[in-house]
Amino acid sequence: MTSPCSAPPEPSIPLRRSPEPQAPIVPTPPLPPSPLNLAFLPQPCSFQPHIPPPPPLPPPPSAARGAPPHVYGLEKSQLLKEALEKAGPVPTGREDVKRLLKLHKDRFRSDLQWILFCGDLPSLIQEGPQCGLVALWMAGTLLLPPSGIPLERLVQVAMERGYTAQGEMFSVADMGRLAQETLGCQTKLLCGGLGGPNRDLVLQHLLTGYPLLFPYDEDFNHEPCQKKGHKAHWAVSAGVLLGVQWVPRLGYTEDPELPGLFHPEPGIPCQPPSMPEEGSPGAVFLLSKQGKSWHYQLWDYDQVRDSNLQLTDFSPSRAADGQVYVVPTGGVRAGLCGQALLLRP
Template sequence: MSSPCFPPLEPPALSPETPVPQGPVAPPLPLPSDLSSLAFPLPASSPQAPIPPPPPLPPPPPVGGLAPPHVFGLEKSQLLKEALEKAGPVPGSRDDVKRLLTLQKDRFRSDLWWILFCADLPSLLQEGPQCGLVALWMAGTLLAPPSGIPLERLVQMAMDRGYTAQGEMFSVADMGKLAQEALGCQAELLCGGLGGPNRERVLRHLVSGHPLLIPYDEDFNHEPCKKKGYKAHWAVSTGVLLGTQAVPSLGYSEDPELPGLFHPVPGTPRRPPPPPEEGSPGAVYLLCKQGKSWHYQLWDYDQVQDSNLQLTEFSPERAADGRAYVVPEGGVRAGLCGQALLLSPKDSGR
């Protein structure tokens, strides 16, 4: 299905041992008559010596546990190493959602049943202005072979194609071309915002388990805000939390730890519930990750939509920092405003 604004994107053409010093050998000292006065234990071969216990076994690997996050630049940053050691395993999407629903329960409507559609992603912490390429790398783990695509390769390809100077991405269209070439996936560019007819398209895409790349303005807590594009950032969404008045009877199971939260049953035929109507506040949350944290976040759909629609200006701070940036003709407004990227495997039949 094509976007109402752009047709499907077309990829560009590929062009000795140290000698022991010798010295006088002292005669052996006579043993004391009372062996119990020895300050060290008797050898294990002696019948009087206790047998030492065996060393403890190494801890078993975690069963079903998640790997620690991939951290770009980890080898160069002691601070990142220490943070990673303290963080422990990366929580899965369900774990993070249940944590958020418990800790921030006042944010979520108590008159609704909640259904979570999600796909797990690894984490990758960005270094420098590479948030878009980091988001694309995370999305690529759902689209590319298990070996994945190294971030360094994505950065180099983007630089070679003229899409970026140092890892920044100010064009959703260029991101789509890069995704098609590097990941071999389908890319659909949406424009005109996440509302209107695009809203149903986005929700259906996420319920199907495919990733969505979204530019937005980033607040201090990484959530979407409105800064006119001065804090332009990228996130990847791989799930959605839907509030509904009734849960379909087949294909869904209630979470054993959190009543009121339902999950699709894998391998079971099911019909997705009708999405909440546009204008239903607090009924749709996007499950997102971005390159400054290895935790998932739940963002109100309308909040993301509003942030995405007001990306219109290039940050004066960036403009004055002396670095080179690749900004498309027409600026941030033409490259990011009201746009998002739907990614899916090439054989998904879209």
């Protein structure tokens, strides 16, 4: 496959967009308040110091046991917090993966047996265009357990080094430099796409339990699509689902709920499986997370590869929004197209 991408970029330069002048907005007179909405009306401004209400009483023991686990990033997002409360408790990593596999079991080829390798990634909901830094934070929890490094530190260093203006990351090379400095980890920059020899590097890397960072175009359901970079987004993968002809005997157990699915036994050396050939469709799936959902995503490897390989253009809507973005010399094509990052301690 011929890659439309160029070599890794030179240091990034800020791309400044000046907002167009707008006509003054004349506010409409407020409607009379409805009796049902009085509790939600803003209070008049006052110079008196705000006296906080007393803290709420702790929940009863039964409610405390059923409380959902903490999902990072929800403190600042009331909408997501309310959605999480309605959805119920967030499952653990393995439970969420099994939920995903049961939901999509019809996608898996019946002529293959399946082996799941998966690290446990926490969720972090992004605020603004921070998808790349959020993905790096999630990857950092595997490299610097138990909680990695604060997201605020990643943002601070990225801004100080000139990699970003407001959290955006349009350079995989800059992401690698940021990871080395903040996480103290080793990085390998992959160029030329996720196919060919890079495919074997990625799969072997994921089998060892280390994370993969990659940019792609995000569809409405967060899955990879092909929008020429207009929907550029970041994700982190810490797991892979392999379809194989046979499962090695040493070190694997079959899932009691999903026949045909096998897991490596913890603490026991396992024989590496034979990798599916690149031309074999529907045999490799990546387990990934990104900053707009607290759930795992299951994506066909070829779908990710194709999306990553066509990131060529800067989004016209971003170019016209009046914001400042740091884009490398050569644009999105030079900074993201066909590139990914392998991280290890």
